[in-house]
Amino acid sequence: MLVRLILCSALLGLGGAAAAENCGHLRSAFYEYGAFYYKAADGSWTGIDKDVVDEVARRMGCVIEASTDSRVRIWAGLVAGSLDMSVSAMATPDREKFARVVPYIAEHNYVLLHKDVSDSVRSMDDFLADPSIKIGVIKSFRHGKVYDAWLDRLRAQGRVYEAPDYPALLRLFKVGRVQAMMALSVGWYPLVKHQQVAGSYRVMDWSPQKEALVGGLILSRQRVDAAMAARFSQTIRAMREDGTLKRIFERHLDPELAARLINF
Template identity: 80%
Template sequence: MLARLILSAALLGLSSTAGAETSGACGHLRSAFYEYGALYYKTADGHWTGIDKDVVDEVARRLGCTIDPSTDSRVRIWAGLNGGTIDLSVSAMSTPEREKYARVVPYISERNYVLLHKDVSTSIRSMDDFLADPTIKIGVIKTFRHGKVYDAWLERLRAKGRVYEAPDYEAMLRLFKVGRVQAVMAISTGWYPLVKQETMAGSYRIMDWAPPKDTVVGGLILSRQHVDEALAARVSQTIRAMREDGTLKRIFERHLDPELAARLLNF
């Protein structure tokens, strides 16, 4: 009798452990990335890397998820999240409209800048100066948000037909290089890699026109259709742990200099 009780208890323990492992895993998730500066880019040998990829890979490793990655434009990614064909994406800013169909888990604090072409007059030193010169146009990436101050400024420029909306980062830079626009919007993880490009060296000036506290916070964006509240909470806890144990900082430093990497943690 005692032997049977011991055996039953052991089997029950094994069953409980297996159940815990099953409930702890988060299964398959469809993740979509978009190419942008140090956030997501191709190495010289053709492999994708970047801050966003490293963050998703580490979250998946800690939670036991299997991630099916894809690369697409930001426009199609938002459509996929809204339509239920994508489970999560990256470095997204929360807005009331987006929160209707997805949750945002912050992991990076960024700041927007205006990159002015070197041929633009040095008298252009502010948003008001820019508005006052009808010959200057600016490029942005479609669906991107840039914080309250810049978004309001861009709406005034749109009303004057002075904003070009590109489908992705590379297309926006092409507009800049060929002179279709004389300025582009870029966060620091966007312009940082340009410093290292010989073809871009000396071709632009970085202007910081937003108020000091006008930062934008990016995060993993999780589809409400396929990522339930419990899993979203576990993702949030994992990101918090990655910040506290220094993993996020180390990820940022793989792709940026230490000073900039430290600033991105202020979320």
């Protein structure tokens, strides 16, 4: 009887280990952007995206190998199948062809205007009417139907600069190469505490429908099958229901903003 119990326990243990290893070894790329992913005071990487992926890996028994890259190269890796997953991505018809999105955040875009821009610029139409004002965006970012249509009109006038990443976009803004920039809440929130840019801009909310941009983990269809994607979705749902997702957001944002961003 004792031998049988030992054998049964061993088999159960092996079965549990196999289940935990189903997730396997995955490669995830992160990109630097505000509270999503940034360097802490000690030089280590931290942020909402990292904490979400770390917790998902812990719960699913995955080994998720992390790298940091530009958003453009991340998209190229997902399309080519050389990358398994990435983070805080919005679903679009084109992206759905090669990847699945597992939501964990509902964001909203804002326009940050430099303090030197005239106070008379109070709307998208005001901005369009002043040819001296240029705006910066991150290449490959999507901003929702309203803002993307507006940006296309500005592109036709040669008034949009596309930066490879968020730090480059901030540099363009600080040196005056652009007088405005597109930013999500998690992008401009840390700037409030940033001495070099504090008080140098004002935040404008020009999307009339307050269009929500739902983003999350983006999983390569070539590398992550539908069953595994469903497990990711179940794990994120459980993290939201037990309060883990909210606690992760509150590590990097104030409680009010954290609560709003997980309300999707």
